[in-house]
Amino acid sequence: MKFLLGALFTVFVAIVSVFAVVTSGVVNVGADQEHSPMMFSFLEMLAIVP
Numbered sequence: 001m002k003f004l005l006g007a008l009f010t011v012f013v014a015i016v017s018v019f020a021v022v023t024s025g026v027v028n029v030g031a032d033q034e035h036s037p038m039m040f041s042f043l044e045m046l047a048i049v050p
Contacts, residue, residue: 021027035043 022029034040
């Protein structure tokens with residue numbers, strides 16, 4: 001029972017944290033700005049090109 005309550009509490013804290021970060025504006029979740037050069041090169045490195 002303690003394990004289940006701990007898991008539910010962890011999920012709750014994660015959801016509240018994501019909500020707080022997104023609504024506070026710390027992280028831009030919109031698609032209206034270009035990526036920074038470092039992020040662009042990281043995404044380019046991850047891209048799978050056949």
